[in-house]
Amino acid sequence: MGKTKKIELDKFRDAVVGKYPSKIGRKRAKAIVNNDPDNIPQIQANIRTVPGIITQRGCTYAGCKGVVLGPTRDIVNITHGPIGCAFYSWLTRRNQTKPETEMDENFIPYAFSTDMQDSNIVFGGEDKLKQAIREAVELFNPKAVAVFSTCPVGLIGDDVHRVAKQMMEEYDNKINIFGFSCEGYRGVSQSAGHHIANNQLYKHLIGRDDSVKGKFKYRVNLLGEYNIGGDAFVLEEMFEKCGIELVATFSGNSTVNSFENAHTADLSMVMCHRSINYVAEMLETSFGIPWIKVNFIGAGATAKALRKAAAYFDDAELKAKVEEVIAEEMAKVEVARQAVLPKTTGKTAMLFVGGSRAHHYQELFNELGVKTLAAGYEFGHRDDYEGRRVIPTIQIDADSRNIEEIKVSKDQARYKERVSKERIEALEKDVDFEYNEYTGLMADMEKGALVIDDLSHYEMDKLIEMYKPDIFCAGIKEKYVAQKMGVPLKQLHNYDSGGPYAGFKGAINFYNDIAMMMSSSIWKELKAPWEREEVIEAVYAY
Amino acid sequence: MLLRHTTPKEIDRKALTINPAKTCQPVGAMYAALGLHGCLPHSHGSQGCCSYHRSTLTRHFKEPVMAATSSFTEGSSVFGGSANLVQSINTIFTVYNPDVIAAHTTCLSETIGDDMTAIIAKAADDGMIPEGKKVIYCNTPSYVGTHVTGYANQVSAFVKFFSKPTLKRKNVVNLVAGWMEPSDMREIKRLAKELEARTIMFPDMSDVLDAPLDGKFQMYPAGGTTITDMEATGDSKFTIGIGPYSTEDACITLENKCKVKFEVIDIPIGLKATDRFIMSLSRHANVPVPDSITLERGRLVDLIADSAKNLYGKRVALWGDPDTLIPLCEFLVSLDMKPVYIVTGTSGKLFDERMSEILKNIPEAKFKCGERADMFLMHQWIKQEGVDLLIGNTYGKYIARDEDTPFVRYGFPIADRPGHNYMPKTGYQGAANLLVQILNAFLDYEDRKCPEEKVEFQL
Incomplete structure (x- = not known):
């Protein structure tokens, strides 16, 4: 389909903005740009969604409880609010977890809620929250309890932080109890929730255990990897094979203690910049751990990320081991890739998802010879599109100002410079190190490709109608809309229950799944035979 | 074990709900609003509500679920959501052109105290509602009732806003x-x-x-x-x-x-x-x-008679909504099965009365509705004395695996199996569908678990 048609993407903006009421049209026009990697245009991002627009976005609670804290197995996460929020965030993200033994804690299959009733809204819910924590402790004896605020909690003035502190005292500080002001109305999307989660991780968990654990000398943290479909398992295995100690993953397959211990690592590798860059920064400011941007989605990107780590630690043995792993894995990857290329080469894709996936997954599509016509984030900021260089120029609006910015200073006793500035500069030249840098999605997209922030349903409808991509990537809410139009949709939040897609093994899975989707027979059957051709009436001669 | 922290020891919980057998009102309102032709449901609250409800409904039905949101921010939460709703109405009619917008409130807009009648009247005054189009609403505070209440409120709103009395019956x-x-x-x-x-x-x-x-x-x-x-x-x-x-x-x-x-x-x-x-x-x-219809009924009776030996005395745990659980338990009892544990987060006297009546000959049966009548409690009962079958939504799969118990999916949401929106479970044909699912769950389990010498060719 996509091989021969001429695609004039620059017509899209004019085609859609006229549909909106004029003020909204002008606003949306700023979020729809034609890319130019050499002269990156400004895009409007992290701005309120217009009320009434059918958006992909969710809320702050979802970003905080669902995304960042959700994957940690040994915290009892209590949602303070009416029942819905706990219910909808119960097992609905595919963050898998593997407790080390049958005895280890795992609260992920549980939903905990204070189930606020109208009397709690009228008279306050703090007493109920305290009692809920007591009951959780009596039943489960956890090492940590986290409390997540939902919309009405902020309005009625329940102070979850004070309650958390009082309850910690009630248990002689033997249980770590902390709260999150992640009411759904804060910010403009899930992104506010990520930030709030990052702050509390830093305040309540990071740095509490100085013991140096593990068997390998070279110690890294992996940030912004949430173990959807087992991605973290693949990466854990890969690091192990290379001889690199994975101290903490924020937060796929994680435990409280891994966070407490994260400051003992020597390098932070950031996958999803949007959701976790704050923790990366805080680890560097406080403890001197440099962070680099990496991507383990795509076989080539994975090899590049491993080489960065090896170059950083600058050990011949490690470098050799990493090259050995890359060579071994790439051989398998290449076999799988060649097998599916005939089915995928020349096809077209559109990706509208997340705060990093719409960028990262282009790597995999490139490897499949699939061209990305259009992409954008659901909750990205300008830096995720245009690169971190624009951060100083981003206007802080009222919605961002409401989110706490915590002051982080150098931990005098434990700060340790890992590597000199000169050495980092050298690394930048050697391996495109991306120290404290994220160059964003636009730099990696073709000139003329469409970049759209906070895609609306109407815009998606038009994109598919006008350009008919061979595959559309988004989430569950969009999936069946695209498919009704005859375009297969790959969910990049939950992978359509597939995956893992990270690392070398994941790349192979992705190649096969996309080849399957692009060659499924059913897409040829959307019309009944009598709709496809004129029905010829039979005439019988007796 | 997936639910490794669940033990048989019950405590008298007064505040903590664990693994709820209910969710909140607005998702029910959204579902019901999809049953009016040309209607776009609208969630008056934070974006997350709408996103969560659409996701939950989509996972269950594997179909597009369209709905809009007022996209509250901190400002609207302080100053009220009037401007957001008025703008939403304008945006929706301009861009999505439904015949009706069915707005429902959320815990956020209810806590603020948004007056929906006044806001919709304002939108009409401002010329935001085109000729012949309608904006209706229902109040669905999440801290009152459950998803079932929200459904009921939306259906009542249809009557309130549309049903017309004329003299012609x-x-x-x-x-x-x-x-x-x-x-x-x-x-x-x-x-x-x-x-x-x-x-x-x-x-x-x-x-x-x-x-x-x-x-x-x-x-x-x-x-x-x-x-x-x-x-x-x-x-x-x-x-x-x-x-x-x-x-x-x-x-x-x-x-x-x-x-x-x-x-x-x-x-x-x-x-x-x-x-x-x-x-x-x-x-x-x-x-x-x-x-x-008499023939349809007869076919079901025939199937039940043929299946009696596989059903008699089997202990069943169920969770879901009263409107489903009441007739379902009655059906199980009519099959000589024993519904022994039943929980629903939706409260009401009727549930207790009907369950007492239906289960009167099963003295060991326990049932509970309302707050903290949750799946954790039901699982604790199962830990105390096991069951032969689980019937409920997808969240039961964790119990089913831990307890190695056959499981029939019924209710909302079913996120991990297809077919429920294709194969009815109502009517005689639906009862036959359900009965076959129950039988297959037992028989597949038996065939997989029994010693080799006990594997039977015939039923």
Whole structure:
């Protein structure tokens, strides 16, 4: 389909903005740009969604409880609010977890809620929250309890932080109890929730255990990897094979203690910049751990990320081991890739998802010879599109100002410079190190490709109608809309229950799944035979 | 073990809900609103509510679920959501062009105290509501009731805003559909047609949440009760509410507004509840029951008789909504099975009364509704004494695996198996579908678990 048609993407903006009421049209026009990697245009991002627009976005609670804290197995996460929020965030993200033994804690299959009733809204819910924590402790004896605020909690003035502190005292500080002001109305999307989660991780968990654990000398943290479909398992295995100690993953397959211990690592590798860059920064400011941007989605990107780590630690043995792993894995990857290329080469894709996936997954599509016509984030900021260089120029609006910015200073006793500035500069030249840098999605997209922030349903409808991509990537809410139009949709939040897609093994899975989707027979059957051709009436001669 | 922290020891919980057997009102309102043709549901609250509800409904139905949101920010939470709703109405009619916007509130807009009537009137004054279009609303605070209450409130709102009383009574019976699958609604309409009864069903999600794949996306699919039909419900001679928790309010509202008398019956799940539905419709539509339905019934009775030995005395744990659990337990009891543990987060005296009656010959049965009547409690009961079968939504799979117990999915949401919106579980045919699922769950388990020498060729 996509091989021969001429695609004039620059017509899209004019085609859609006229549909909106004029003020909204002008606003949306700023979020729809034609890319130019050499002269990156400004895009409007992290701005309120217009009320009434059918958006992909969710809320702050979802970003905080669902995304960042959700994957940690040994915290009892209590949602303070009416029942819905706990219910909808119960097992609905595919963050898998593997407790080390049958005895280890795992609260992920549980939903905990204070189930606020109208009397709690009228008279306050703090007493109920305290009692809920007591009951959780009596039943489960956890090492940590986290409390997540939902919309009405902020309005009625329940102070979850004070309650958390009082309850910690009630248990002689033997249980770590902390709260999150992640009411759904804060910010403009899930992104506010990520930030709030990052702050509390830093305040309540990071740095509490100085013991140096593990068997390998070279110690890294992996940030912004949430173990959807087992991605973290693949990466854990890969690091192990290379001889690199994975101290903490924020937060796929994680435990409280891994966070407490994260400051003992020597390098932070950031996958999803949007959701976790704050923790990366805080680890560097406080403890001197440099962070680099990496991507383990795509076989080539994975090899590049491993080489960065090896170059950083600058050990011949490690470098050799990493090259050995890359060579071994790439051989398998290449076999799988060649097998599916005939089915995928020349096809077209559109990706509208997340705060990093719409960028990262282009790597995999490139490897499949699939061209990305259009992409954008659901909750990205300008830096995720245009690169971190624009951060100083981003206007802080009222919605961002409401989110706490915590002051982080150098931990005098434990700060340790890992590597000199000169050495980092050298690394930048050697391996495109991306120290404290994220160059964003636009730099990696073709000139003329469409970049759209906070895609609306109407815009998606038009994109598919006008350009008919061979595959559309988004989430569950969009999936069946695209498919009704005859375009297969790959969910990049939950992978359509597939995956893992990270690392070398994941790349192979992705190649096969996309080849399957692009060659499924059913897409040829959307019309009944009598709709496809004129029905010829039979005439019988007796 | 997945639920490794669940032990048989119960404590008297007063505040903590664990693994709820309910969710909040707005998702029910959204679901019901999809059953009105040309209607776009609108969530007046934070974006997350709308996103969560659409996701949950989509995972369950594997169909597009379209709905808009007022996208509250901190500012709207402080100053009220009026501006957001007015702007939403303008945006929605301009961009998505529905016939009706069915707005529902959330815990956020309710806590603020947004006056929906006043805001919608303001939108009308500002010229945001085009000629011939409607904006309706219902109040669905998440801290009152459950998803079932939200469904009931939305259905009542349809009556409140559309049903018109005229002096001309028509020989039509209203069927108010409680919370069930589109397939169930389709089956009930088929039975009504078989009876040659003239009916209007509302809401009606068939041909909405089981739409065909034909290369076209329909923002407003072919199905759904039309506004014309909805208006005409005020002229019908009688209303049958199918499922007391989800439809009684609408029935009462319609009687008060349009003097249409009503009867509320159970959702026709199983032999007896279907019998009652057929009798009720036959009586109120004044139509005889055709032989074809007697034959359908006979086939179900035949299947039950053939299956009796595999069902007798089997202990079952169930969770879900009262409107489903009541007829379902009655059906199980009629199969000589033993529903022993039943929980629902939706409270009400009727549930307790009906369960006491249905389970009167099963002294070991425990049931609980309302706050903290959750799946954790039910699992604790199972830990105390096991069951042979679990029936409920997908969240039961964790218990099923831990306890190595056969499991039949029923309820909302079912996120991990297809077919529920295609295969009815109402009516005689639906009861047969359900019974076969139960039998297969037992027999597949038996064939997999029994010693090799016990594997049998025949049933």
